Amino acid sequence: xxxxxLLAGRDLMxxxxxxxxxxxxxxxxxxxxxxxIDLLTRTGLTGRGGASFPLGLKWRxxxxxxxxxxxxxxxxxxxxxxxxxxxxxxTARPHLILDGAFLAARAVRAKQVVLYVGEDHHAARQSMSMxxxxxxxxxxxxxxxxxxxxxxxxxxxxxxxxxxNAGIATPTSTPxxxxxxxxxxxxxxxxxxxxxxxxxxxxRHGETWYRSAGRRGAAGTLLVTMSGGVAGPGVLEIExxxxxxEAVEMAGGASEPAGAVLVGGYFGSWVxxxxxxxxxxxxxxxxxxxxxxxxxxxxxxAKRRCGVCETAGIMRYLAxxxxxxxxxxxxxxxxxxxxxxxxxxxGSNPDDxxxxxxxxxxxxxRGACHHPDGAVMFLQSALKTFSDDFTHHPAHxxxxxxxxKRPA
Amino acid sequence: xxxxxxxxxxxxxxxxxxxxxxxxxxxIRLDDWGYPIIAPGPIPEQLMPLAQxxxxxxxxxxxxxxxTERHKPAAG
Numbered sequence: 001x002x003x004x005x006l007l008a009g010r011d012l013m014x015x016x017x018x019x020x021x022x023x024x025x026x027x028x029x030x031x032x033x034x035x036x037i038d039l040l041t042r043t044g045l046t047g048r049g050g051a052s053f054p055l056g057l058k059w060r061x062x063x064x065x066x067x068x069x070x071x072x073x074x075x076x077x078x079x080x081x082x083x084x085x086x087x088x089x090x091t092a093r094p095h096l097i098l099d100g101a102f103l104a105a106r107a108v109r110a111k112q113v114v115l116y117v118g119e120d121h122h123a124a125r126q127s128m129s130m131x132x133x134x135x136x137x138x139x140x141x142x143x144x145x146x147x148x149x150x151x152x153x154x155x156x157x158x159x160x161x162x163x164x165n166a167g168i169a170t171p172t173s174t175p176x177x178x179x180x181x182x183x184x185x186x187x188x189x190x191x192x193x194x195x196x197x198x199x200x201x202x203x204r205h206g207e208t209w210y211r212s213a214g215r216r217g218a219a220g221t222l223l224v225t226m227s228g229g230v231a232g233p234g235v236l237e238i239e240x241x242x243x244x245x246e247a248v249e250m251a252g253g254a255s256e257p258a259g260a261v262l263v264g265g266y267f268g269s270w271v272x273x274x275x276x277x278x279x280x281x282x283x284x285x286x287x288x289x290x291x292x293x294x295x296x297x298x299x300x301x302a303k304r305r306c307g308v309c310e311t312a313g314i315m316r317y318l319a320x321x322x323x324x325x326x327x328x329x330x331x332x333x334x335x336x337x338x339x340x341x342x343x344x345x346x347g348s349n350p351d352d353x354x355x356x357x358x359x360x361x362x363x364x365x366r367g368a369c370h371h372p373d374g375a376v377m378f379l380q381s382a383l384k385t386f387s388d389d390f391t392h393h394p395a396h397x398x399x400x401x402x403x404x405k406r407p408a
Numbered sequence: 409x410x411x412x413x414x415x416x417x418x419x420x421x422x423x424x425x426x427x428x429x430x431x432x433x434x435x436i437r438l439d440d441w442g443y444p445i446i447a448p449g450p451i452p453e454q455l456m457p458l459a460q461x462x463x464x465x466x467x468x469x470x471x472x473x474x475x476t477e478r479h480k481p482a483a484g
Contacts, residue, residue, distance in 0.1 A: 172420070173418045173420050173421070325419070325420045326419035326420055326422070327419075327423070327424045327441055327442070327443040328419070328439060331440075331443075332439070332441070335440070335441075359440070362439050362445060363439075366417075366419060366443070367419055368418075368419045368420045
């Protein structure tokens, strides 16, 4: 039997699934209500935007503060460059996401639903608005559609609330968190679109069904984006607990010998390929190894590619994506990216290696949002996984000479 | 119950003026760009007057003394 849940049904490339087909396949939207929060808590479902926060806890917290004024934000910003799963889901199964958003609105007694979709995700935006047009007038009246800027930090929950309020997609200082005071100052539930889609299926089929998928003790399914050195890159729905080796096999296998795997995307961690194959793709299982599922990006780095150079490029990107509000993030990430680039281009030197370690420790935890923390966690994993390469990296021009890769 | 306070910085407001680091170097050092790094833990009793002065003298009012939280709020 197929394990596909979110991606079950018609061919994913055949355009968005309409409301009639959606109802034929899954039946009508159940009533939901506050009991759904208990159900979600029992399933242990965690958020799929990056932070892996339990849905039950988050919904409960918003419901407690709500008094009928709350706002639900369906977060489809998907600013992570390698992630494609949210836009695939929005493009192919928009009604599943709307179901989840309306169920969330009922559970937390919200008066408004904001669809927050990346401005560059054209197909996804079109599919979501077509789907919305098919819904009842009562539902449509709840919804406001907002195009989020194509920036990495735009997907942060406080940035989403800030953008809905003031048209500025930068994170804001906490407290207050969005779940206390977000859109229009109301308690706001910012939930990733994949998480909402899972909630819509759990509301229909229940806990036992949810747990009937999953391997090695993990429950449910999840969407991952396979990228880099695999034969068939793209989005897969896998059972939770599937190993990275199995997921790579599902994506057509490694296209050439792999050196390392980036688990969880740019806020994730580099792991040596040998150790990575055994890792189970499940938020809880990864956390016990000090790793994070993040938004589900699995990037395979071919052995012949240089981890230091890759890391320098990604650090440069993350530094540029700082919203430039907090000094430690704006100056710190730029300095870290510069030091990384110097090692990559001019070769290893003890000063830069020392600075990388010191600054990484200092910058972490000193921003209004988690942008600097994520970038530093990523960098620290690189310093560990590519430790040898960071210590012995040749200057760029020397690397061109055959046999000069590891100068004595 | 004893009231335990810790120094909290609004990182968006903070412009790295650095006065806090001069007033209270025991708990606040400045990084390479002049932004404060706060020592972990509650403010010791004898440093409380200086902590209050650091808070009051911050040119952008980015410092608050908050009761130590038991748990962090949910991240997005």
